[in-house]
Amino acid sequence: MASGRSAGRVRLQDVADLAGVSMKTVSNVVHDYEHVSATMRDKVQAAIDELGYRPNLTARRLATGKTGMIALAIPEIDQFYFAEMARHIGEEAGRRGYRILVEQTLNDVEAERAVIRDREEGLVDGVIFQPARIDTLEIARLRPGTPLVLLGEAARPVNTDHVMIDNTRAARDGVEMLLRAGRKRIAFLATVRGDITESTHLRLLGYQEALLAAGIGLDATLVLQTDGFALEDGVDAISAAISAGVEFDAVLCRDDLFAMAAVRGLEIAGRRVPADVSVLGWDDTAVARYSTPALSSISPDKRAIAATALSLLEDRMNGYDGTGRHEIVPHSIAERATT
Amino acid sequence: MASGRSAGRVRLQDVADLAGVSMKTVSNVVHDYEHVSATMRDKVQAAIDELGYRPNLTARRLATGKTGMIALAIPEIDQFYFAEMARHIGEEAGRRGYRILVEQTLNDVEAERAVIRDREEGLVDGVIFQPARIDTLEIARLRPGTPLVLLGEAARPVNTDHVMIDNTRAARDGVEMLLRAGRKRIAFLATVRGDITESTHLRLLGYQEALLAAGIGLDATLVLQTDGFALEDGVDAISAAISAGVEFDAVLCRDDLFAMAAVRGLEIAGRRVPADVSVLGWDDTAVARYSTPALSSISPDKRAIAATALSLLEDRMNGYDGTGRHEIVPHSIAERATT
DNA sequence: ACGCTAATCTATAGCGCTGTAAATGTCAAT
DNA sequence: ATTGACATTTACAGCGCTATAGATTAGCGT
Numbered sequence: 001m002a003s004g005r006s007a008g009r010v011r012l013q014d015v016a017d018l019a020g021v022s023m024k025t026v027s028n029v030v031h032d033y034e035h036v037s038a039t040m041r042d043k044v045q046a047a048i049d050e051l052g053y054r055p056n057l058t059a060r061r062l063a064t065g066k067t068g069m070i071a072l073a074i075p076e077i078d079q080f081y082f083a084e085m086a087r088h089i090g091e092e093a094g095r096r097g098y099r100i101l102v103e104q105t106l107n108d109v110e111a112e113r114a115v116i117r118d119r120e121e122g123l124v125d126g127v128i129f130q131p132a133r134i135d136t137l138e139i140a141r142l143r144p145g146t147p148l149v150l151l152g153e154a155a156r157p158v159n160t161d162h163v164m165i166d167n168t169r170a171a172r173d174g175v176e177m178l179l180r181a182g183r184k185r186i187a188f189l190a191t192v193r194g195d196i197t198e199s200t201h202l203r204l205l206g207y208q209e210a211l212l213a214a215g216i217g218l219d220a221t222l223v224l225q226t227d228g229f230a231l232e233d234g235v236d237a238i239s240a241a242i243s244a245g246v247e248f249d250a251v252l253c254r255d256d257l258f259a260m261a262a263v264r265g266l267e268i269a270g271r272r273v274p275a276d277v278s279v280l281g282w283d284d285t286a287v288a289r290y291s292t293p294a295l296s297s298i299s300p301d302k303r304a305i306a307a308t309a310l311s312l313l314e315d316r317m318n319g320y321d322g323t324g325r326h327e328i329v330p331h332s333i334a335e336r337a338t339t
Numbered sequence: 340m341a342s343g344r345s346a347g348r349v350r351l352q353d354v355a356d357l358a359g360v361s362m363k364t365v366s367n368v369v370h371d372y373e374h375v376s377a378t379m380r381d382k383v384q385a386a387i388d389e390l391g392y393r394p395n396l397t398a399r400r401l402a403t404g405k406t407g408m409i410a411l412a413i414p415e416i417d418q419f420y421f422a423e424m425a426r427h428i429g430e431e432a433g434r435r436g437y438r439i440l441v442e443q444t445l446n447d448v449e450a451e452r453a454v455i456r457d458r459e460e461g462l463v464d465g466v467i468f469q470p471a472r473i474d475t476l477e478i479a480r481l482r483p484g485t486p487l488v489l490l491g492e493a494a495r496p497v498n499t500d501h502v503m504i505d506n507t508r509a510a511r512d513g514v515e516m517l518l519r520a521g522r523k524r525i526a527f528l529a530t531v532r533g534d535i536t537e538s539t540h541l542r543l544l545g546y547q548e549a550l551l552a553a554g555i556g557l558d559a560t561l562v563l564q565t566d567g568f569a570l571e572d573g574v575d576a577i578s579a580a581i582s583a584g585v586e587f588d589a590v591l592c593r594d595d596l597f598a599m600a601a602v603r604g605l606e607i608a609g610r611r612v613p614a615d616v617s618v619l620g621w622d623d624t625a626v627a628r629y630s631t632p633a634l635s636s637i638s639p640d641k642r643a644i645a646a647t648a649l650s651l652l653e654d655r656m657n658g659y660d661g662t663g664r665h666e667i668v669p670h671s672i673a674e675r676a677t678t
Numbered sequence: 679a680c681g682c683t684a685a686t687c688t689a690t691a692g693c694g695c696t697g698t699a700a701a702t703g704t705c706a707a708t
Numbered sequence: 709a710t711t712g713a714c715a716t717t718t719a720c721a722g723c724g725c726t727a728t729a730g731a732t733t734a735g736c737g738t
Contacts, residue, residue, distance in 0.1 A: 059694035122397035398724035
């Protein structure tokens with residue numbers, strides 16, 4: 001009751017003084033070091049409890065050189081895919097004894113450069129970074145001192161670790177599934193006009209490969225372009241295609257948001273999903289499950305991405321200094337109501 | 340080119356040695372201290388550049404006692420509402436010079452206790468915490484040493500700062516809007532059977548107040564219960580009510596997820612939204628905009644919540660030690676296609 | 679020149695912890 | 709008893725930075 005816990009200012013030395021032992025012994029007790037006698041352990045623990053001692057992590061870090069923290073740098077935490085990745089990475093990191101510092105780059109080039117350049121040190125032990133604006137070359141050039149693992153397909157310098165799914169293969173799988181279901185004319189939604197990202201490019205490639213492999217000629221009018229990344233842009237693109245008389249009985253979409261846009265655009269035009277047109281999304285985020293009708297979606301194994309990224313990063317943090325490793329993580333297709 | 344930057348191990352002292360000055364002078368240059376001569380500044384900066392010096396934040400923290408970090412403890416980062424709050428808090432924190440450490444409690448009581456109890460020190464300067472399981476009394480009892488601001492309505496001990504919207508009022512506003520639109524029998528979805536949370540309780544209260552104020556008697560069958568928090572549970576509750584013959588022409592929902600569930604359940608039953616039944620969600624998350632039809636939703640001002648929480652927290656971090664302040668933040672109603 | 683204030687710069691003691699090396703204690707086997 | 713071989717405990721030097729107090733230099737009026 002009369003414990004004068006003055007604002008948590010109890011130091012290891014205070015505990016040591018009270019218990020009449022050395023600082024190191026107290027430290028040993030705190031860390032459950034095995035070679036401490038039971039008597040000693042009890043005596044020290046009593047002192048710790050009496051004073052309400054709580055270790056100062058900053059000091060511990062300075063002494064050990066480890067922070068126990070990992071930065072997760074992503075464009076926007078409130079985008080479904082990133083939110084889900086953040087969750088998995090957070091859980092996986094927790095399991096391995098790390099905490100997550102979230103850094104939002106907000107699609108800003110300067111913010112992304114800052115992540116790589118890391119102007120300060122000792123903040124985190126490593127960084128998991130999904131670039132959106134910065135390109136491969138620039139990442140290679142700004143090569144940071146802090147261990148780094150990249151996510152996504154937008155950039156992958158040979159000298160840096162990187163985790164991704166096989167986008168081309170996944171797109172091919174999606175198209176093949178649609179073909180097996182009897183679809184003949186499959187559209188691809190959507191590449192933002194004049195701003196085709198690397199991942200969209202890979203997906204488009206797989207789309208084309210699958211069609212060619214099935215002996216179906218490419219039709220450029222089936223690659224639908226949008227004016228932006230918003231839902232409305234996707235709806236507009238679908239509507240435009242329909243009123244332009246483009247015929248299609250399936251749409252492979254670049255992400256779930258555009259899949260929702262496709263569904264909406266088709267409904268507006270009076271087409272039934274999936275009776276008239278199948279829609280296949282990408283990322284398999286929660287909205288795919290929640291929207292009506294529930295979206296079928298190409299599903300990257302997010303848990304595996306998180307686990308793999310953490311493993312690569314842990315290697316680096318433990319001193320591994322070899323060349324970049326590029327891990328391919330499995331994907332599947334979650335079939336729901338739109339195919 | 341020939342800079343031997345050996346793994347960022349350059350210390351302040353190294354720079355000082357190279358420049359032939361004291362550590363403190365280098366420190367002054369790094370911090371843009373005004374009383375440093377131009378010559379000196381240039382000389383030191385040259386040494387900094389040559390060695391590629393980057394300050395070690397951990398050491399700085401130990402010396403200053405400030406970490407520049409704020410913990411954000413929320414149940415799950417991938418729930419729409421929390422993801423959006425995380426974004427706003429992240430942005431606002433960035434503006435004020437803080438970084439965000441995300442701590443997922445995953446609805447685990449022990450994890451929530453750990454947040455309050457903070458077993459360690461010096462990790463963050465303050466904590467923003469949205470409790471989900473832990474109750475008011477327990478928070479008051481575990482009263483931590485680290486500055487704390489609570490979010491949400493599940494708990495609010497008098498001695499702790501707290502930010503929320505006026506839930507009762509918001510529910511009343513929602514019901515009044517539905518009544519103005521001519522709706523007569525308004526249902527409330529949903530309280531999980533046997534697990535009514537404090538915020539649901541407040542919302543239910545506002546729902547009842549508005550009905551009574553309009554001279555409409557309460558009908559217990561209009562308060563729909565679910566078996567869980569998943570979308571399907573909401574759909575089931577709506578379906579059950581319909582097949583039990585409960586008549587209603589509007590549904591006020593506890594959150595956007597249940598609003599989507601309501602829409603789906605109504606569609607299954609062949610009811611048109613909003614022609615036959617209006618649906619009003621809560622939280623105004625991105626899914627409200629994206630789902631078809633787009634959900635009308637009660638909209639807490641998330642940006643204001645973030646800004647207010649950070650302000651209260653900054654006060655505390657700057658030494659304010661008065662009694663708990665309870666800030667009410669504005670809300671509005673985003674009208675879309677379901678009302 | 680001299681004294682005085684203000685501007686600059688330096689030396690060094692921490693911040694609270696861990697790691698290392700060394701000291702001490704213990705116990706079974708000579 | 710004496711000796712190893714361990715188990716247990718201690719002392720203290722850092723980790724890299726900031727802050728304080730003091731030393732030095734500069735500027736200026738008389």
